[in-house]
Amino acid sequence: MSREDGDGGAADRKGTRAPGPMAASELVPTYAARELAHGVPRDRLADAGMPPRVAYQVIHDELRLDGFSLLNLATFVSTWMEPEARDLISETLDKNMIDRDEYPQTAELERRCVNILARLWNAPVEGEAVGTSTVGSSEACMLAGMALKWRWRERQRAAGRPTDRPNLVMGANTQICWHKFCRYWDVEPREVTAEGDRFTLAAPEAAALVDENTIGVVVIMGSTMDGRYEPVAEVAEALDRVEREEGLDVPIHVDGASGAFVAPFLQPEIVWDFRLPRVQSINTSGHKYGLVYPGVGWVVFRDRAALPEELVFHVSYLGGDMTDFSINFSRPGHPVIAQYYNFLRLGFEGYRSVQQTCQDVALYLSGEIARLGPFELITRGDDIPVFCWKMSDDYADRANFSLYDLAAKLRERGWLVPAYPMPKNRQDLVVQRVVVKEDFSRELAERLLDDLKAAVAWFESQPGHRATKSGSHFHH
Numbered sequence: 001m002s003r004e005d006g007d008g009g010a011a012d013r014k015g016t017r018a019p020g021p022m023a024a025s026e027l028v029p030t031y032a033a034r035e036l037a038h039g040v041p042r043d044r045l046a047d048a049g050m051p052p053r054v055a056y057q058v059i060h061d062e063l064r065l066d067g068f069s070l071l072n073l074a075t076f077v078s079t080w081m082e083p084e085a086r087d088l089i090s091e092t093l094d095k096n097m098i099d100r101d102e103y104p105q106t107a108e109l110e111r112r113c114v115n116i117l118a119r120l121w122n123a124p125v126e127g128e129a130v131g132t133s134t135v136g137s138s139e140a141c142m143l144a145g146m147a148l149k150w151r152w153r154e155r156q157r158a159a160g161r162p163t164d165r166p167n168l169v170m171g172a173n174t175q176i177c178w179h180k181f182c183r184y185w186d187v188e189p190r191e192v193t194a195e196g197d198r199f200t201l202a203a204p205e206a207a208a209l210v211d212e213n214t215i216g217v218v219v220i221m222g223s224t225m226d227g228r229y230e231p232v233a234e235v236a237e238a239l240d241r242v243e244r245e246e247g248l249d250v251p252i253h254v255d256g257a258s259g260a261f262v263a264p265f266l267q268p269e270i271v272w273d274f275r276l277p278r279v280q281s282i283n284t285s286g287h288k289y290g291l292v293y294p295g296v297g298w299v300v301f302r303d304r305a306a307l308p309e310e311l312v313f314h315v316s317y318l319g320g321d322m323t324d325f326s327i328n329f330s331r332p333g334h335p336v337i338a339q340y341y342n343f344l345r346l347g348f349e350g351y352r353s354v355q356q357t358c359q360d361v362a363l364y365l366s367g368e369i370a371r372l373g374p375f376e377l378i379t380r381g382d383d384i385p386v387f388c389w390k391m392s393d394d395y396a397d398r399a400n401f402s403l404y405d406l407a408a409k410l411r412e413r414g415w416l417v418p419a420y421p422m423p424k425n426r427q428d429l430v431v432q433r434v435v436v437k438e439d440f441s442r443e444l445a446e447r448l449l450d451d452l453k454a455a456v457a458w459f460e461s462q463p464g465h466r467a468t469k470s471g472s473h474f475h476h
């Protein structure tokens with residue numbers, strides 16, 4: 001509740017505004033004065049409503065102050081879908097995903113999507129991969145983390161060992177959802193910190209942190225920090241060695257929020273998925289390189305043994321016996337429908353072509369940024385189409401601006417290109433990152449380059465300017 005709450009007083013309770021200074025808690029959309037001659041309380045429900053067109057206009061106009069999604073190079077989340085997908089979405093806005101008995105065809109599309117992903121990720125053909133849609137990767141990671149914790153507890157109990165100190169091994173670069181998982185489910189996070197030019201998990205360091213209380217190791221395909229793939233096969237090999245030498249069988253969960261929708265199309269030679277027996281579960285965000293608007297995620301388990309039956313609820317009061325493995329209950333069905341639309345519409349070749357185009361733009365743009373002079377690439381965008389750069393050391397010594405200043409300057413032109421420090425142990429290093437998505441064309445990349453050059457020239461023409469040391473960290 002805002003501090004302004006209660007400002008409005010008795011006069012605006014009646015829906016009319018008292019003469020005198022405008023109350024801070026009121027929205028007064030003057031353009032709508034023909035139909036809305038009085039103020040509207042902002043933080044409490046007005047006594048009376050307003051015509052639909054006016055309500056639409058008030059909200060529509062206020063939202064225009066948001067950033068323009070086409071220029072949002074910070075987000076990994078899709079900002080464009082085809083008009084036919086939008087039609088399907090608006091036709092199905094009324095469907096609740098949990099009502100699988102009432103909407104069996106929506107449930108059927110979800111089932112097909114899980115099967116498509118399980119095959120794409122090479123689940124054993126003779127096995128029985130299981131999975132579910134979620135609101136995004138965060139929920140998918142919670143579910144996968146819970147499965148790891150439950151299975152570890154069973155192993156510990158069976159061996160007569162204590163079950164009170166579970167830990168999860170991961171890189172310090174993991175997305176916040178893994179920190180949430182550890183805090184919400186009382187699991188100790190064991191982080192492999194960055195070292196020198198290594199900003200992701202490395203196999204020997206991960207294996208060294210494992211003990212009998214380790215529920216699993218999270219390996220990321222497409223680090224949020226710099227777009228790099230972590231070495232899943234190397235981690236699996238290191239854990240095989242731990243098993244041979246110490247008898248500890250530690251499973252891997254692959255967080256493929258971005259990369260699980262990129263690697264199968266662009267780097268089929270990288271073995272990171274269910275081909276590795278140690279990989280027990282994989283999550284992805286349908287709303288990232290799955291090319292769907294928010295919010296849809298997926299988690300797939302290599303077989304039934306990887307998903308403890310205890311975690312699956314059988315719901316009968318909706319009619320029929322429905323299985324439910326989720327944190328939410330109600331959620332929209334349309335993102336799942338939109339995912340299936342993309343699978344049908346694009347097929348393997350369509351996805352490959354979209355991801356390849358994004359990668360081509362990323363490689364072009366990163367190459368040009370490297371040629372500008374002041375910047376040095378940390379990554380080029382050759383894993384997922386995401387790359388970042390730092391200020392080169394000799395330029396930084398004489399620069400009168402920081403990457404935070406550059407981000408703010410680009411924002412004047414509408415571009416959202418975040419600057420942020422690298423993870424623990426390398427927080428001294430500030431980088432700036434671009435996420436190339438389907439609607440970011442080569443033409444737009446050229447315009448961003450022009451604006452980057454103009455911004456650098458502007459700073460260089462302002463000898464009195466001083467570099468800012470911190471800024472808004474709007475990365476994800």
Ligand SMILES: Cc1ncc(COP(=O)(O)O)c(C=O)c1O
Binds near residue numbers: 138223476
């Ligand atoms: C590696 C990784 N894991 C998990 C997430 C969380 O994904 P979501 O936004 O779909 O919940 C992200 C988001 O950027 C991510 O990059």
